[in-house]
Structure formats: structure tokens, C-alpha cells
Amino acid sequence: MKIFGWLADRSGCGYYRLMLPGAELAQRGHDVMLDGTLPAEAKSGECDVVIGQRVCNEGASVTWQKLALAGHTKLVFETDDLLTEVDPSNRIAHRFYTEDTVRRYRENMAVADVITVTTDRLAEHAREINRTAAIHVLPNMIPAWLLDHERPKAGDLVTIGWRGGASHSRDFGELAKPLRRFLQHPDFRDRAELHCMGAPYQVRVESNHGRTRWTGWHEGVSDFLRAVDFDLAVIPLRPSSFNECKSPLAVLETAALGIPAIASDFGPYRLAAESGSATLTASTPREWTEHLTTLVNEPETRTQLGKQAKEWASTQTIEGNAWRWEAAYTND
Template identity: 45%
Template sequence: MSEHLETRTLIGQRVCNEGPSAVWQELSRRPDRPRLVFEVDDDLWNIDGSSPVAHAFFTQPDVLARLEANIRVADAVTVTMEPLAEQVRRFNPNVHVVPNYLPAWLLQHERPRRDDGAVTIGWGGSATHHMDVQEIGAQLRQVMARNPHTELHLIGADYRKEFGARERVRHTGWTATPADYWRAIDFDVMLAPLRAHVFNASKSALRCLEAAMLGIPVIASDYGPYAAFVRHGETGFRVRRDHEWGRYLRDLVNDQAMREEMGAAARRQAADWTIEGNVDAWAEVITACRESTSR
């Protein structure tokens, strides 16, 4: 490590592996250390067992111990939702809620579109959503069976089995950068299931925001962050009862004008959620960090 540390503020996301944790702890003890900001955007203490890989990793005592120790020595912690802030304050009182924002260029980005009349239904996300995607498998299969002009495109975790769609399905694995992921989104309709669960209470509306930025209408669970973000009947639909997944999906895959109108409304809403327009939120964290370390 350099003798002269020039970094003034260091932001670490989910630092809990052994090597990075050792560095983080060493930095916290240095007299010339940078301000340390710990960032976490999931309730890692309540991952459901239906997501076996993530659950197995974050329930390891050593991993949790390092996670909590690294949060304790941070000058500030950032989270995206208040329920998660409540969890993290057990280890560090200096917690700031900074919502997720996305780059403004997405508002002008033209996503890839098919010209053969096919309608692409899409979902993208990590391997912590097993319980969520199970919510809509039966309804999705029924709609696709009765509407042969549809296809399903999954990005990220491979949930083809959970969705239960065997034909007209594409899967795109993890991309090298977030920008590559956004450019891979070619959905005409975005699915956003979210089961009522303590883990999901700390989720942000990021999936719905991504859809809005790209002008894509979303069908989302009427729960938690999605309920607060999606404007029912304007930027998409919020689902309260299981059969509504099929109803709203049928409406959107068969009505291009509705998709375009809702997508345009969603993009207008998303204009308030750009990184460039909300830099003050992060500036406030850095300022608070500076003040706490100067005392």
C-alpha cells in the first residue's frame, strides 16, 4: 500500500470478503486515512433460503462478522431505503438514505426493437429473486401460449426454469458493465414481481426505474418500493391479485399504442431520477463525513 494515501473519500460496497476486509480495517486505523463510506443496498441479514447461493454465503458467521465490523468503522453508511437504514443503524448510527438514480443518457437511448411484430416480455436481475419470479410463472406461460407473437428475454440470473417458459425464450448472462446491461434491454414490457417479505421491504424501485428510463411500461407487484413508484394505469400496472398478471400482460402485449403511451409517461417521470440531477444527495453524505471526521 502506498506510503502517501491521496484518496480523500473511499466508498466500499458490501465489503465482507477476507482480503478487502483486512484492507478496509487497516485503513480505518491509519492517521492519514481517507473518509470511509460503506454502501449496501440489500438486507443481507434476511436473504430468503429460496436463493440458495446468496443465502449460503451471507449466513456464514465469518462473512457476517466482517460485514458488521466494516460497517462499524465506517465514517458513514449509505443505503437506498429507510427499512434497510433501520437494520444498519444497529452497527453504525451515521446512516444516510440515498435513493438509486440512473445516468441521464438512458432517457435518450433508443433500445433495440424487433421489426417482425414480436413483443418482447422481459425481466432482469440477480440470483436473489427466486421467490419473486415464482409469483408469475403460471400466468406468464398462459399468456405466451395464447399469444404466439410474444417472446421472453431474461437478463442476469437464469430463471428460465422458474418462469416455466420452454419456447420463445432467450437468456443473456451477466454483462461486463451496467451500461452493457442497459443496452441489452430490448423489452417491450418489463416484469417486476416482488413477494411481500422482510428482505424485499428493503429493496428499491430500481427495476421499475430502469424500465421508466428506457420508456418501457412495467407490470409490478403492488408492494413496497414498487407500489410507491409505479403510477397505476399511467406508467404501468400494479398487481394486487395473482390473476392480474395475466390480465395486464395480455392488455400490453396486444396494444402497441398503450405500450408507447405508458412508456412515454414513465420516461417523463424518470427525468427526476437522474444521477446528474441528484448529485446533491451524495454531496451531503461527503459533507457529513467530513464534519464527523473533523470533530
């Protein structure tokens, strides 16, 4: 099968949704090409499958609609977020997904033969736009090497870790106040630290006593994953329609590294906790504080939860699940 993956980016979304699956499908003998520009052979119908990652730009949309009209190639529309409901607090994305951009996004999804998404909730929204396409839920998967990676140790302090981009301002707000109080509490100020990776949200919990540090973005996702040095992870998520459709990727990444997580008791993280990820969930400042206290005070609990989390993550490798992508691209 000749497959072309039309990348929207080469960051996390591109990595997990096209680059990882594409590499594994190539290992299985398929002819896989990935790029941000559509090659002539894809335009001419020489590819069996063209996967468009959230196609919505004006020029790309014209091309996509022409491909749909020609009907020579199976068109797979790939999306991993509810981009019709971007929160205004996510300023960059909200400015990008204008009324016209969202209209093109919907129109391009509407003419696809196949739609691939990350979650059941996102699949429901996709079905509202396209009632005839085959819709496949392909959860985000991790590379198997991550399960064997020995994460670096930061030092003697218990490292509470958060990772993510600038779009999580309101999400981080779910945790900021109790985390700030926790870090500056006399019982923990010399025993625990916050390490933010990605966006510098540590500034929101800094104080004269609480310890924090920050690591910016790495060149690639693999580099970032190898640099994670958390002893426990905090993963806040504000309830919203957009967030309800998200995948539990943050939990999955840390679980693969044997890192226990505390996450908001909402949407994807509630489902992950119920599915055996050993995630502790919190919905109030008191619950966040109680779980932080337990995991900082009890290293044996961190170890046990981390082992359970890694066992859960071991069933969710791209190597063990690439057949899902293969089936989505070959079956109607």
C-alpha cells in the same frame, strides 16, 4: 476532495453505487479512484474519503478496522442490500454470507463515519447497527444517455421482458404460472413472447405453444442496457424482509427506456408506482393476467405509460443528482 472507492464488484452493484457516481464526481473536479484493491495512499490516510462497498471479507475487514482506529480518513460504508437477511433460495449469496461474514459486515458498518444506502428501509436497519454515523439514502440513479437511447426492436411479436440474475428464483415464482398460461393461450401464443435477459428463467414458462427466448449476460451494464428490446417489462418480487429493503432499480431502468412495467404490489415497486412511475402493480395471478392482456392488446396504452415512465425517470439521473453523493461524502 480525494476519494477512493473500494469496489466489491464491477457488475450492477459496483456500476450504480460507485462507478457512475464516481465518474460524475470526477467531472465535478474531485480526485476519484476506484479499484477492488486498496492502494497504499488510502491505507496511509492520504485520501479524504474511503468508501467501502459492503466490506466483509476477512482480510479487508482487518484493514478497514485499522483505518477506523487510525482515524485519518473519513470512512463511508456503502451497502445496497439487507445482507444480514439473505434468503436461502439465493444459494450463492447465502453460502457466502456465513455467520462470520455477517458479523464482520456489521462490525465494519459499526465503525464507519458515514453509511450510504439505497432506501429508507435499509437506512432503518443501518441505524440499528450504527447509531452515531451519518446515514444518507442515495437512491440508485441512471445515466442520462439512457433517456435518449432508442431501444432495438425485436420483431413483430410483443416482447414481454424480464431481466435479472439467478438470485431471483422465488421472485420469478410469483409470476411463472400465470405467465406460462398467458403465453400459451390461443389469443396470445402467436402475438407475444417472453425474453429473459440474465438468468434463463424462460425454461420455467416454456410450453409447446408459448414463445420464449433468452439472452445471457453482457460484458458490462451499459452493454446490457443498450440491448434491452422489451415492449413491456414484468418485475415480480416475493415479499420478504430482504426484498422490502431493495431499490426499484429494475423499474427505473425500464422506465428510462420508455418501457411500461408490471411489478409486484410490494415494497420498492409499490412505492415506485405511488411516486409516479406509471408502474402497474399486481398481487394475484388474475391481476398479472389482466395487466398482461391490457398491455399486449393496447399498444397506445403501452406508449402512454412508457412516456409517463420516462418522464419520471428523467428526474433520477446521476448527472442531476450527483450533489447527493457529494454532500454525503463532505458533510457529517
